[in-house]
Amino acid sequence: MIKIRFAIVASCLGLTGAGCGLHLDLDISGNQVDALANEGVLVQSITTTGAEDFAAFSINGTHYLAVANSYDGTSGSQSSYIYRWNGPDAKYQLFQTLDTEYALDWEHFRIDTDHYLAVANLRTTSPWSNNIDSEIYKWDGYEFVPFQSVATHGASDWEHARIAGEHYLVVANSTDDASFDIDSQVLRFDSAANAFVHHQWIPTRHAHDSEVFVIGNSTYLAVANTKGGDYHSQTKAVDSAIYWWDPYRQAFAQIQTIQTEGALDWEHWEIDGRHFLGVANSGNDSTGHVDSIVYEWNGLERYSARFNEYQRIPTFNASDIEPLQDGTKSRLVVGNYFKNGTRNTDSYIYEWEGQSFVQPTALPTHGVRGFETMVIDGVHYLAIANQHDDTSYVANSEVRQIGHDDGVFIEEYQGLVPHGATDWEYVETADEHSRAGAHPHDDAKRNTDSRIFRAHF
Numbered sequence: 100m101i102k103i104r105f106a107i108v109a110s111c112l113g114l115t116g117a118g119c120g121l122h123l124d125l126d127i128s129g130n131q132v133d134a135l136a137n138e139g140v141l142v143q144s145i146t147t148t149g150a151e152d153f154a155a156f157s158i159n160g161t162h163y164l165a166v167a168n169s170y171d172g173t174s175g176s177q178s179s180y181i182y183r184w185n186g187p188d189a190k191y192q193l194f195q196t197l198d199t200e201y202a203l204d205w206e207h208f209r210i211d212t213d214h215y216l217a218v219a220n221l222r223t224t225s226p227w228s229n230n231i232d233s234e235i236y237k238w239d240g241y242e243f244v245p246f247q248s249v250a251t252h253g254a255s256d257w258e259h260a261r262i263a264g265e266h267y268l269v270v271a272n273s274t275d276d277a278s279f280d281i282d283s284q285v286l287r288f289d290s291a292a293n294a295f296v297h298h299q300w301i302p303t304r305h306a307h308d309s310e311v312f313v314i315g316n317s318t319y320l321a322v323a324n325t326k327g328g329d330y331h332s333q334t335k336a337v338d339s340a341i342y343w344w345d346p347y348r349q350a351f352a353q354i355q356t357i358q359t360e361g362a363l364d365w366e367h368w369e370i371d372g373r374h375f376l377g378v379a380n381s382g383n384d385s386t387g388h389v390d391s392i393v394y395e396w397n398g399l400e401r402y403s404a405r406f407n408e409y410q411r412i413p414t415f416n417a418s419d420i421e422p423l424q425d426g427t428k429s430r431l432v433v434g435n436y437f438k439n440g441t442r443n444t445d446s447y448i449y450e451w452e453g454q455s456f457v458q459p460t461a462l463p464t465h466g467v468r469g470f471e472t473m474v475i476d477g478v479h480y481l482a483i484a485n486q487h488d489d490t491s492y493v494a495n496s497e498v499r500q501i502g503h504d505d506g507v508f509i510e511e512y513q514g515l516v517p518h519g520a521t522d523w524e525y526v527e528t529a530d531e532h533s534r535a536g537a538h539p540h541d542d543a544k545r546n547t548d549s550r551i552f553r554a555h556f
């Protein structure tokens with residue numbers, strides 16, 4: 100569907116100036132809205148039970164959002180839900196229910212045209228055991244159906260990677276009931292067997308997240324190790340590790356260890372050709388009030404690649420770090436799980452100003468465990484998995500609209516020379532958004548330039 104409205108640059112030539120140069124903020128449908136708060140506008144609340152993760156994906160143009168529900172206060176045997184986006188009015192509606200066991204993560208991936216969805220099941224509740232299967236589902240054209248069960252041990256995260264035409268999955272294992280120092284697993288898709296098969300063990304310590312990313316011709320893996328030892332004697336003073344995919348050995352080879360503090364999440368992102376890695380540190384053995392850290396790539400390749408500390412960000416039991424990128428504007432959200440005795444604490448969104456992330460603005464969260472970004476019909480959204488609101492695991496998670504006010508209209512597209520233009524008008528085409536804007540008028544001449552700004556999505 101292509102919608103085009105014309106940009107109208109009104110003239111106030113001859114008027115006294117009242118209102119000239121005033122600009123209005125218009126939302127995506129052309130309605131006037133107040134200047135958006137930096138934390139975004141609440142679009143939808145979704146009741147969740149110990150939400151740990153959202154995964155957004157689309158199939159044949161339809162948008163879906165899966166939530167990992169971990170626990171309702173009694174049991175980890177929970178229904179996790181897949182919601183379908185039914186437009187800006189109906190928003191997300193329940194689409195499919197899948198039974199999960201203390202679900203911590205959903206990962207969507209494709210192999211050719213086939214869609215898959217994997218869930219990380221942490222443990223059973225009664226009897227308690229972390230040695231349970233996690234499940235991979237496959238889209239059958241109408242819904243997700245079971246595809247393969249994988250033996251996991253306190254599974255916390257799935258990560259899909261495509262390397263040299265092959266499909267891999269990394270599953271992060273956290274414990275086998277006895278020790279936190281257990282391996283995580285790399286699986287490879289065997290097309291002849293139509294199944295994922297074992298490929299490599301990665302030594303980990305209560306692994307909670309893995310991140311596969313590509314720089315140049317090399318593929319890397321970052322693993323978040325949270326703690327070591329066992330239930331009786333444990334420490335968060337464990338390093339996390341970075342691996343390089345060695346194409347000759349067809350395996351990940353460790354190239355760097357990084358001192359982390361209860362690391363729960365890694366993310367990779369790129370800004371202007373610079374590659375960054377961010378880690379969410381949940382805390383050390385005495386406090387959760389520790390810095391989460393952004394690292395920058397040293398520019399060297401293959402096994403010479405290293406990631407050096409670039410910026411420290413104060414966090415409070417940090418659970419997730421997530422880049423927010425719309426067009427050429429880069430931001431970073433860091434989730435604070437718990438601060439000063441409450442889970443009802445703000446997380447922070449930082450703005451990239453060319454050298455560092457600055458100007459944090461508050462995002463209200465409630466025991467937040469994960470963020471997921473999605474773009475639907477050109478609008479940027481952030482899904483917030485709120486685990487617990489201090490009262491109950493049955494809490495409201497949220498979908499918020501973000502990056503719309505100051506994150507979208509960024510590139511000057513066309514200069515105009517009207518006479519004292521007064522108003523903004525929004526222009527929308529299939530994949531391009533523009534806004535014509537009035538430059539504050541010049542009282543002396545009344546003919547200063549106006550601008551059209553093009554939005555990047």
Ligand SMILES: [Ca+2]
Pocket residue numbers: 152153154204205206
């Ligand atoms: Ca996920």
Ligand SMILES: [Ca+2]
Pocket residue numbers: 204205206256257258
């Ligand atoms: Ca994942």
Ligand SMILES: [Ca+2]
Pocket residue numbers: 308309310364365366
């Ligand atoms: Ca991650």
Ligand SMILES: [Ca+2]
Pocket residue numbers: 364365366419420421470
């Ligand atoms: Ca993240």
